[in-house]
Amino acid sequence: VDERDEAFIIASLEGEKPADISALLHEFETEDSKYVIDLLPSEVRADIINDLDEDIRSRFLRVFEPTEITEIVNHLDSDDAVDILNELPIKEREEVIACIDNQEKEANILDLLRYDEDVAGGLMAKELIKANLNWSVVRCIEEIRRQAENVQKLYSVYVVDDNDKLLGRVSLKKIILAEDNMHIADIYDPGVTSVETYMSEEEVAQVMRKYDLEAVPVVNMQGKLLGRITIDDVVDVITELADEERQMMSGISEDVEEADSIWMLTRARLPWLIVGVMGGFISARLIGVFEEELTRITAIAFFIPLIQATGGNVGIQSSSIVLQSLANPSAFNDSMQKRLFKVFVIAALNGAVLATLVYGGNLLTGGAVNLALVVSTALFCVVLIASLIGTITPLILHKFGFNPALASGPFITTTNDLMGLAIYFYTVHLLL
């Protein structure tokens, strides 16, 4: 590539799939990539740009002329085109839209730009094949031939009435198997699952998973067919949500990868580390309050890690179980009261077992009886309270529209640490 050996590059990329070429381009400098991409046919070029990671792509698009971007956008489905347009500065976006000469495409794109990226409306593509209820199968096949030019992946044909209201679907398989003299009304399946434009991407993913759908039609509140969402977009949503959850659980504040720059990685990690350090400071002050007790019985300090680690582990386990049920909701949930009671019983069981173990362990290793009793009592209380905090926090976060996975991250761990210490030292203060 450095030598700009055009023929060699074209020859070696011939026959490679766009996704593989994108992966390759992630390793190049922007200028080299641009050079390589310009050598390729414009359809392949569009697929490659579409496959690039978002952050690389937006850096990449800066070296493109608006007319070049228009050409790319022309080759893509409306949903992918809109994703790219959303990454452009507003002025450039307008220029690109003005350059699109296909009226229908322009209207589709303008329509899709209205939706947030994380709702069904923002995931859907306008390209789909619809058939009127009253058409014959022959007419339908003709229409498919005509419409199929624009639709990259064809799963099924949606059936609508004269007002474009979604009535059902008919699979390609049924169309192929149908007799020529049949009508759509004879063979269509009225029980179609659809989603509405305002549904969140999580909900769309849940619906498609539950019913094993490869594509789902999107309707507005009046039931009018507006677009469709395909499973490949939902797979990306599911993967992104899992990545986001992992980040939150481990206290990383930005969407970073191992390959990102040292500066980005440091910036993503520092904020939560600083929160943790501040928590540590408050812990230090808290312990300082009980300096008198500590001076009297140094052994109190020995059990600080035990109390803290257990509180942290119990809290994270509890949040994680709530996260699990938020991610895979069942049709019927127990009432809040019942759930908390269950959490309480489980915590009491776990707490009792751990407290007994610690008590026994302390006596066996020749610890003082009264200190052993204090440690076990405090441990039991910490398990109870950490369970409740761990359960309630993700539910509250979820209710107010935050990602509940935050609750498994360092913020809650820090809170639990402080709470555990406070309980421990207060018990010491009371009983010793």
Add this chain to the structure above:
Amino acid sequence: VDERDEAFIIASLEGEKPADISALLHEFETEDSKYVIDLLPSEVRADIINDLDEDIRSRFLRVFEPTEITEIVNHLDSDDAVDILNELPIKEREEVIACIDNQEKEANILDLLRYDEDVAGGLMAKELIKANLNWSVVRCIEEIRRQAENVQKLYSVYVVDDNDKLLGRVSLKKIILAEDNMHIADIYDPGVTSVETYMSEEEVAQVMRKYDLEAVPVVNMQGKLLGRITIDDVVDVITELADEERQMMSGISEDVEEADSIWMLTRARLPWLIVGVMGGFISARLIGVFEEELTRITAIAFFIPLIQATGGNVGIQSSSIVLQSLANPSAFNDSMQKRLFKVFVIAALNGAVLATLVYGGNLLTGGAVNLALVVSTALFCVVLIASLIGTITPLILHKFGFNPALASGPFITTTNDLMGLAIYFYTVHLLL
């Protein structure tokens, strides 16, 4: 249901989707569910059983006669049938297989039972439509009509040579759009992505995501077409992997849900809590070694939580970044040496910032200068070492075939805690 009101149940379930009925049955007792299911047509019954959660289903199938299970199996695709058979005791499984009278189905099922559940061979279904390269389009459509009976979801037709070797695919769209006098050889697309039987489910998921596939053919090492994997199974794989990771990261040892029994939930949580408690005990002994220093300067105890929490947070962040890159591998990875160097630089940066903050904070709050220096020095070392442990552990786990998410769980946290304490007290011992 309690009153066994047959007509009412049938009427109210009429028109409901199988997935919704399954969700409903999760709430019933096994006997009631069996009663409801027996009222439904056998095809719907098969879909419902297929949709049930694995643990509920295996409990449920115990009340079925082998002949009833055979009937269910007959209605399902071979991959789903095999999943159900795998849940049965071996004797019953043989009985069910013996009852299947469709020779082809029996052969398919016996073939699939050979594969592990977590490789491509275990995910694939035998039902697919294949066309010989030399067929005409008309012949192909006839064959589709004939074969389509068995295939629930039809995405594309796979093209093979006379020895069943996979050559390419042709989409239904192309078949519909083709002229009648064309041959498969004229319209098929030779660039088909396939997976081999022994590939892991993670790899299959990665391939399908990368190339946005809705179905992928499975071939053996000689390239012979054996089956296909559809995207809905892969969506389940991706979701399961995310659930498993969440469990490992939060130290839950079994696949549990909030709805499971108190006993199961306690059992899933206790093992790692006990590991944590044992770690806490070792910490206590470790601190005990430095009792003399502690008695001399009580303030040493104040910073135990700070050191531990930071070590834990840094370790989890580091493992999480490695997990991220293992889950979404890029085509080109840096060498191990380069990766570790980068981790080291980032850790040094983070460590320096945190150590400075803590030093400043300690002086501002009127702490002793030499203790502040010791705490900051120890903190810096802890950040460095926790980063390295957090980075290396998931890589080692991955290399030896364990789930790398284990590294973000309590086992590593406990190790990091101990390591942090040891560094802290050793620094105290050396410098104070």
